Amino acid sequence: MAFFMAFSPPAPHFSRMEHVALHKSPGDVPPLMAMRRAGPDDADRIYEHLLRLSVEDRSLRFCGAVREPTLRRQAENVAAGYPAGLIACSPEPGEPVRGMIEAARIGQWAEVALSVEPAWRGAGLAPKMMLAAARWARLRGIHVLEALTLPENGAMRGLGRKLGARSRMDDGMIRQKFDVDTLLRDEPAAPALEAGVPPVGPVAHLASVTNHRPADLRRAAA
Numbered sequence: 001m002a003f004f005m006a007f008s009p010p011a012p013h014f015s016r017m018e019h020v021a022l023h024k025s026p027g028d029v030p031p032l033m034a035m036r037r038a039g040p041d042d043a044d045r046i047y048e049h050l051l052r053l054s055v056e057d058r059s060l061r062f063c064g065a066v067r068e069p070t071l072r073r074q075a076e077n078v079a080a081g082y083p084a085g086l087i088a089c090s091p092e093p094g095e096p097v098r099g100m101i102e103a104a105r106i107g108q109w110a111e112v113a114l115s116v117e118p119a120w121r122g123a124g125l126a127p128k129m130m131l132a133a134a135r136w137a138r139l140r141g142i143h144v145l146e147a148l149t150l151p152e153n154g155a156m157r158g159l160g161r162k163l164g165a166r167s168r169m170d171d172g173m174i175r176q177k178f179d180v181d182t183l184l185r186d187e188p189a190a191p192a193l194e195a196g197v198p199p200v201g202p203v204a205h206l207a208s209v210t211n212h213r214p215a216d217l218r219r220a221a222a
């Protein structure tokens with residue numbers, strides 16, 4: 001499945017300095033397979049995806065420097081199902097992961113974090129992954145997805161504006177809230193699948209592997 005974005009002029013609220021996303025044409029972006037839920041066999045390919053991100057991209061993804069053992073642990077946790085991972089693989093030997101969105105349920109909302117390898121950027125994969133995460137959330141009765149973003153992350157800020165996220169500064173970070181029902185407004189509602197899932201995963205796991213800080217854990221416990 002090839003992704004493409006037709007060229008369109010920048011929206012008026014983008015400054016020229018900030019919006020540097022390249023709009024690619026069909027054929028500019030290597031093909032991807034349909035997105036799917038990550039499973040136990042995906043730990044290595046998720047780890048390799050995270051390793052292929054540059055140091056700067058890893059820092060943007062994890063809101064700070066991360067070492068390889070942390071990436072390994074993150075990959076194993078996603079493969080084990082918490083946080084949930086939705087992955088887009090390229091149809092090459094070994095089906096490497098090229099894009100991933102993770103979602104961690106925290107009570108009535110879920111934190112999301114995403115990554116796309118450079119050759120697959122600028123083609124609209126990130127909004128597709130947000131919609132996939134929104135479907136995951138809606139099936140679980142979750143109505144808000146939240147991304148914790150560094151202020152210098154122009155791509156995430158642009159994505160938030162494009163998808164109508166509400167953003168606010170919080171202790172030097174930007175919290176972007178994406179409304180699930182708004183993201184899925186064109187899709188018929190589906191009944192929730194897992195009304196009884198426990199709201200919070202292992203606490204140490206949340207604090208170290210997703211971007212949560214103690215304040216989030218207190219909110220989740222409330």
Ligand SMILES: CC(C)(COP(=O)(O)OP(=O)(O)OC[C@H]1O[C@@H](n2cnc3c(N)ncnc32)[C@H](O)[C@@H]1OP(=O)(O)O)[C@@H](O)C(=O)NCCC(=O)NCCS
Binds near residue numbers: 021022149156
């Ligand atoms: C953020 C990231 C996932 C975006 O992936 P992507 O597939 O290239 O994004 P898309 O091409 O789908 O762009 C979607 C929208 O995001 C915004 N955007 C993407 N890249 C942008 C950039 N460099 N500058 C400003 N806005 C940008 C635009 O609004 C774009 O829509 P448009 O093309 O219609 O203008 C990717 O850049 C990435 O992996 N970055 C490193 C890790 C990271 O920052 N993760 C987020 C932490 S939560």
